[in-house]
Amino acid sequence: MRLLLTTSRGIEDIARAEVSALLDKLGVSFRVEERPLGVEGRVLAEVGEAFYTDEKGRKRELSVSTYLNERSRLLHRVIVEIASERFKGIEGDEPDLALRRIEEFVSELPVERYVKVSEPFAVRSFRKGEHKITSLDISKTVRKAIFERLSRFGSPKVNLDHPAVIFRAELIGDVFFLGIDTTGDSSLHKRPWRVYDHPAHLKASIANALIELAEPDGGSFIDPFCGSGTIPIELALKGYTGEIIGLEKFRKHLRGAEMNALAAGVRDRIEFLLGDATRLSEYVKRVDFVVSNLPYGLKIGRKSAIPGLYMDFFGELAKVLEKRGVFITTEKRAIERAIEENGFEIVHHRLIGHGGLMVHLYIIT
Ligand SMILES: C[S@@+](CC[C@H](N)C(=O)[O-])C[C@H]1O[C@@H](n2cnc3c(N)ncnc32)[C@H](O)[C@@H]1O
Incomplete structure (x- = not known):
């Protein structure tokens, strides 16, 4: 067959x-x-x-x-x-x-x-x-x-x-x-746990690809722009035993992420924090793995704010990240500058199709 x-x-x-x-x-x-x-x-x-x-x-x-x-x-x-x-x-x-x-x-x-x-x-x-x-x-x-x-x-x-x-x-x-x-009319990436629909949510299939590329080994893991929680929830559903954190600036999305995690049956496996990723070191002192799809600007309204946001976030990440980070964004110039100026190294880059766009994926150490 x-x-x-x-x-x-x-x-x-x-x-x-x-x-x-x-x-x-x-x-x-x-x-x-x-x-x-x-x-x-x-x-x-x-x-x-x-x-x-x-x-x-x-x-x-x-x-x-x-x-x-x-x-x-x-x-x-x-x-x-x-x-x-x-x-x-x-x-x-x-x-x-x-x-x-x-x-x-x-x-x-x-x-x-x-x-x-x-x-x-x-x-x-x-x-x-x-x-x-x-x-x-x-x-x-x-x-x-x-x-x-x-x-x-x-x-x-x-x-x-x-x-x-x-x-x-x-x-x-x-x-x-x-x-x-054999799948039927609803694609497998539309997960039954998604009771809160974030306007820029990541496909669960891509979330899993990012997780695979991060190769988390049981150490602590954070998505600092977690939106509706797709990445932490999919990681928890894989049976990950390490610490999992989701950080999000907007209360509405964070509540949505908590509802999704509850629907997925993994609410007790994830710590959800309301906060600003450009002040990451105030919430976590060290973290082994970070995986996120970054705000692109299209959805948050002010595209001109993106380079500054990325620069501040990667500056904070440099204080806490121990092992590996995986990110996707459409903003190639802004992310590459922020990665390089904060002392990280790009070990892999590829393009991924997401919502009709090709987005850039980076693995950094
Ligand atoms: C592309 S979305 C992430 C979507 C998420 N992966 C999902 O599947 O639902 C980016 C998220 O970052 C949040 N955000 C924007 N600026 C932030 C900041 N400074 N700190 C934390 N979160 C922020 C936005 O509210 C948005 O929910």
């Missing part, structure tokens, strides 16, 4: 490592590839059959897609791949031609092997690139092709609101994927 796994752009290597570790535990044969056909934000896993022994000692097949949906902290979707194809030049094609190419391709695929014909289905699409067609066009075309194909085997039904089976069609540049979306 081939599973097409989706995540944020720029963290495919970390998702691949997570998926490999999870599959290792199953003792199943597998191969995991980052960015199949060069597509960002995608990981492909080819997995052999997995089994478990039930309570009566019988050997039963284990659903690897269910297992990944339940265990992964970095994936957004788990899609059982039906086919992948490169449609050369489709971005320049007129709408009729582009849709005809997709329809002809899908109508030849043995979709009946993946679903019961009687199960109501829907097609959800995702499109990225410079095409002359929309994702709605793709949904309709793929739906028609699947419906006609399944009609050879019975009486298929479409149910757009409450489908039993969701086909996912993706056209990213000139690459087309079709699969069965």
